[in-house]
Amino acid sequence: MLRDITLGQHFPGESPVHRLDPRLKILLTIAYVVVLFIGDNVLGLCISVAFIVLMYFLAKIPPKVIWRNLKPLLPILIFTTVLNLFFNQSGQVLVSFWIVKITMGGVFYAIRMIVRIVCLVVGTGLLTYTTSPIVLTDAIERLLSPLSKLGFPAHELAMMMTIALRMIPTLIEETDKIMSAQKARGAELDTGGLLQRVRALVPVLIPLFLSAFRRADELATAMEARCYRGGDGRTRLRQLHITGRDWLYTAVCVLVLAAIVLSNRLMLLAGFGV
C-alpha cells in the first residue's frame, strides 16, 4: 500500500557524476536547463541529448528508471505535440484534409518541444538520482547562505527540508495505520465516487493532522533541549570541499554547455536559419 512508495529516489554510487560537489552539480543542472531553452537548433539539441545520455551512462543509472520517470509525462507530451502540429502552420504542407493541415514547421517544432521536455525532466532527475537528499539539502543551504545576509532564511529552509525528509516515512506509516483502523470500523476508503472518497478521507486526515502537529510540538521541544537556536554560530558535521577534480569536471561540462549556446550562431553561419 502506501508503505511501498519510495521517495526521492536516490541510486547510491561512486561514479564521477555521484562524486561531483553537490553545489556545482546543482548549478550545472540549472545551467543545463537554461541552455536547453537557448540552444534552439538541431545541432544544439543533439549535443544536449548526447550530453545527458553520456551522463546517465557514466552514473550507471539503469535506462528503466528514465522510462519510469517519463511515464507520467506522456499526456503532457502528447498534448504539446498535438498543439504544435495543429497550430504551427509554417513551412511545407505534409498532410492536409478537412481543416487539418500538418506542416514541416509543425513537425519540427513538435519534435523540438518533445526533446526539450524530455531532456529537462531527465536532466533534473539525474541530480536527485546521484545525490542523496541530505547532501542536496546541505548544498542548497550553502548555495543560498550568501542570501541570508539579505534576510533570506537559508538555514531555516534547509532545516525544514531536513525535517520533512525525516518525518515523511513516519507520517506515511502513520497514515497507513489510521487507514487500517478506520477501515476496521467499516470506513470505505477505496470505493465510491470522487466526492464520496474525498468525504471518506476526513476520518483519516483529521487524526493525521493532529498527529503531525503533536509531533512538531514534541520535536521542537526536543530540539530546544539539544540547544538548537537557529543557524547562527552553527557548525556542520558534513563539510563540503571543492577539489581540483570537481573544477575540472565542471569546466568540461561548461564547455559542452557553451557549445550548445554557440551552436545557434554556428548553424546561422552555416546557413541553416531556425
Place this chain on the structure above:
Amino acid sequence: MPDIIRCDDLRFKYDEDRPWAIDGVSLPVDRGAFVAVLGANGCGKSTLAKLLNAILLPQQGTVWVEGMTTAEEDKIYDIRQKVGMVFQNPDNQIVATVVEEDVAFALENLGVPPDEMRQRIKEAMEATDTWKFRHRQPHKLSGGQKQRVAVAGVLAMNPDCLVLDEATAMLDPKGRKSIMDTVRRLNAERGITVVHITHYMEEAAMAGHVVVMDAGKIAMQGTPKEIFSRVEELRALHLDIPQSAELCERLTNAGVPMPRGVITTEECADLLAGKLKALPKAAVNETDTAGEAAEEEAGETVQTVPAQPKGDAPPIIKVENLSHVYNEGLPDSTVALHDISFEVAEHGFLGLIGPTGCGKSTLITHLNGLLKPSSGKIYLAGEDIWADPKDIRRFRFMCGLVFQYPEYQLFEETVGKDIAFGPKNMGLSAEEVADRVRQAAAFCGLAPDILNRSPFELSGGQKRRVAIAGVLAMRPRLLVLDEPASGLDPEGRDTILNQIKAYHKSTGTSVVLVSHSMDDVAKYADRVLVMREGTVAMLDEMPAVFARAPELLELGLSVPQITQIFMSLREKGIDIPTDIYTLPYAVETLLSYAGGAENLRKAGERGDAGAS
C-alpha cells in the same frame, strides 16, 4: 556543592486557571546519583523534568543547576548542555535523516569544530552501542535502537546529568532493558547523574533513590527498599508493587513471617530457598502440579484451567495454515507469517504474545480481512471470510479490531459521534446507533456527560477508552486488541484490562489480547499463543506455557517477577513447579510444598538461626 541540581520549593502551572502542576517541590539531586521519579500519569513528573533544563520555567521557586539558575537567560544553553534530556517518543526527537547526523545535531548547535565533533560522536555512539548503525536511517530502526540514538545525541554534549522523561514508556521489554542497561552503565562507569522518570516500578527499583510524586507534590522518597516496603501507601497511589514484596506480605499473612522491604527477585528467591532447604525431608510434598492445589480464594482468581466449552458451536475464529508474504514476487519479499493455525473457541480469551517484529500485528490484521493471506484460510464463525471478497466488510464488523494507541484515530467533534462512526457505517437506525453508543460508553466506564465533549480534551486513558468503545459499539463477536494498555500507567492499565475482562464475561464476546507482557496476559487470558518469527512457538493453556518460562525469556518477553522467583528456586535445586503466575497460587504452592504454613515458619526460624 555536592548536589548537581537543586529544586527549591517549585511551583508551576500551565495556565492561570488550572491547578498547580508542580506544587511546592523541593528536591536535591546528588552528583552521580541515580534518581527515579515514580508516579501516576498527571502527577507532574514530566513537568518536573522539563523544569530541570529550562524547557519550562517555574512561576515560583528556583531550579539550581551547577550553581546556575534556570531563570538566568544567558545561562540557558549552558544548563541544557549540562542537563541532557531524552523524551518519551523516539520518533519525535530524532531530527536528521541519518543516525550519525542526528547525534551530531546538538554539537552542531553548540558550534563544535568538525574534527572534535567526529571524536565526540564516536564516543557517544560507542557508549550507547549505536555505532554499528551510524549510517542507517532512523525510521528503519527499532524503538529501543532509536531511543539509544536519542541518548547518544544527548550524551555527545558531555552532560553531567541525564534526564529521561518516560523514555522507556513506548518500548517493548527488550528495548526497555537495552535503555536501562545503557543508562545504568553510564551512571556507574562515567558517574553521570541520572534522573529517570517512569511509571515502571521495576525500573525505579534499580535506582539508588526513589521519589514518588502525586498531584504535583512529593508523596514519598527514599531508597527503593524503603519505598517499596510501604505497600499500603503505594496501593493508595495506584502504583505497582514488586511481586516479591507482595509475596512476602501474603506469606506473612498466611502465618509465615517474612521480612519487609524484599523487592528484587534474587533477594526473595534467596530468602525462600533458605527456608525451603531448612525443611525436614519428610515434610516435603514433592508431587505438585498446576491445578491440583487450586482452590478459589475469596474474590480472587487462583490459577485454574477453564474447562473447554463443549458442544457443536464452531470456534469463533479458525485460522488454517495461514501464510503471508509481503511484496510477493519482488526481490525484497519477506515472509511475515508462515503456516499459522489456531482457533479461538466461542467465549474464549486468547492471549497472543511475542517479541516485536514476530508478526503479531500482521496476524491480527488478517483476522478481519484487512490483509489478505498469501495462502491459508480464515473462518469467522464457521464462514470462510474470503469466500466472496466483495462481502469482506461484513466480517470487519464481526471481528472488531482495536489497534495499538487507538486514541490517535479519534476524529469527530464529540465523543458520542466518534463512538457512533462504526455502528453508522453498519447502516443501523439512529435509535439503534444511539443505544449502542450509550452501552459501549458504559462498558468502558465513560460517564454520559462525556459523550457531548470533544475527545481531544480528555486525558490519555479516557481517550483510549473512547476509541475502544468505538469498536465495542459495533458489537463484534470477536474482539481483537493490540496492546490496549501500552503507554498507560498502572492504574490506567488495570482499568482498561479489567473493563475488557468484564465485557468478555458479561457479553460472552470472544477476545484476542495482543501483548508483549506476560503479566497482562497471565491475568486475563485462558489460552496463550506465543509467536516467534512469524510462526507459532507455543499454543497452550496458561500453566503449560508458563512451565516453559525460560523459553519465553529467551524470546525477549517479560514474565512476571513471581515466575522468575520460582525459576530461580528451581535453579537452586528445589524441586518446585515453575508454572506459577498468580500470587495466591504461589503462596499455595509454597505452603503445600512445605506441607503447611507451620512447617515453613519453623523451617524459617531454623534457617535464620543457622544463618546467624
